[in-house]
Amino acid sequence: xxxxxxxxxxxxxxxxxxxxxxxxxxxxxxxxxxxxxxxxxxxxxxxxxxxxxxxxxxxxxxxxxxxxxxxxxxxxxxxxxxxxxxxxxxxxxxxxxxxxxxxxxxxxxxxxxxxxxxxxxxxxxxxxxxxxxxxxxxxxxxxxxxxxxxxxxxxxxxxxxxxxxxxxxxxxxxxxxxxxxxxxxxxxxxxxxxxxxxxxxxxxxxxxxxxxxxxxxxxxxxxxxxxxxxxxxxxxxxxxxxxxxxxxxxxxxxx
Numbered sequence: 582x583x584x585x586x587x588x589x590x591x592x593x594x595x596x597x598x599x600x601x602x603x604x605x606x607x608x609x610x611x612x613x614x615x616x617x618x619x620x621x622x623x624x625x626x627x628x629x630x631x632x633x634x635x636x637x638x639x640x641x642x643x644x645x646x647x648x649x650x651x652x653x654x655x656x657x658x659x660x661x662x663x664x665x666x667x668x669x670x671x672x673x674x675x676x677x678x679x680x681x682x683x684x685x686x687x688x689x690x691x692x693x694x695x696x697x698x699x700x701x702x703x704x705x706x707x708x709x710x711x712x713x714x715x716x717x718x719x720x721x722x723x724x725x726x727x728x729x730x731x732x733x734x735x736x737x738x739x740x741x742x743x744x745x746x747x748x749x750x751x752x753x754x755x756x757x758x759x760x761x762x763x764x765x766x767x768x769x770x771x772x773x774x775x776x777x778x779x780x781x782x783x784x785x786x787x788x789x790x791x792x793x794x795x796x797x798x799x800x801x802x803x804x805x806x807x808x809x810x811x812x813x814x815x816x817x818x819x820x821x822x823x824x825x826x827x828x829x830x831x832x833x834x835x836x
Contacts, residue, residue, distance in 0.1 A: 583611045584822040586676070587650045588814070589642045590616055593658030593682070594743050595714065597623025599733035600657070600804055603726060607811040612818060613650065617642040619660070621739025630739030632666075632746035639667045643674065651821040655679035655764075655814060657803050658773070659743050662687070662751040669755035672786070677817030678756075679764040681810065682800050684777040687748045707737045721805055730804075753783035762820050763787045766813045768798025768806075769834075791816060794834050 598616035661683025767774030
């Protein structure tokens with residue numbers, strides 16, 4: 582029987598743990614999935630978002646369950662920056678770290694991009710943003726999955742504090758002392774992949790760093806390309822179980 586592995590998946594801004602609904606079937610029964618909701622999102626939508634509060638949620642998810650089970654920590658977008666920040670504070674705790682759609686430096690031109698996105702969302706307001714996301718998901722996703730995301734609801738109140746935290750706290754250098762292997766996964770058409778090389782080079786203590794590009798993937802590739810995302814994450818799961826994974830640095834498209 583394969584060694585159990587705990588895989589913690591942290592959602593991006595506006596969404597909730599529901600974004601990972603299709604992953605359990607793809608990963609199989611020997612991977613223990615932990616799917617937290619961040620403050621101001623999902624089941625915690627009534628809680629204010631704070632950076633320390635969000636990191637505490639990540640920490641609770643990592644430490645849930647059997648302490649002898651290796652933990653792979655992954656996050657998308659906002660979640661990706663948060664898991665990097667958590668790993669920087671606990672550089673020896675993880676068996677693997679994956680940043681999904683979180684390979685742009687949130688400073689300088691990158692920060693301007695984040696501020697522009699957050700500004701547009703705030704000007705549109707919650708109702709218009711909800712309708713826009715509903716239309717986007719209806720177009721891009723299977724109907725049942727789109728309906729699940731709508732039912733789970735969206736979180737907009739925490740956006741200013743969340744992205745202020747990302748811009749104020751997160752830099753590639755946070756990966757410097759992380760001793761787990763690092764996976765950087767981005768959509769081919771995702772604007773937040775522009776600094777993947779800087780993040781890759783920063784992870785100097787990792788036994789290996791792999792950069793994976795999802796062909797034709799947008800920023801929401803974990804929603805639209807779950808099989809390709811799982812195939813990338815499986816490298817970390819295999820490593821956590823002691824299986825063979827290529828060493829060093831590599832860059833490749835997702836299968």
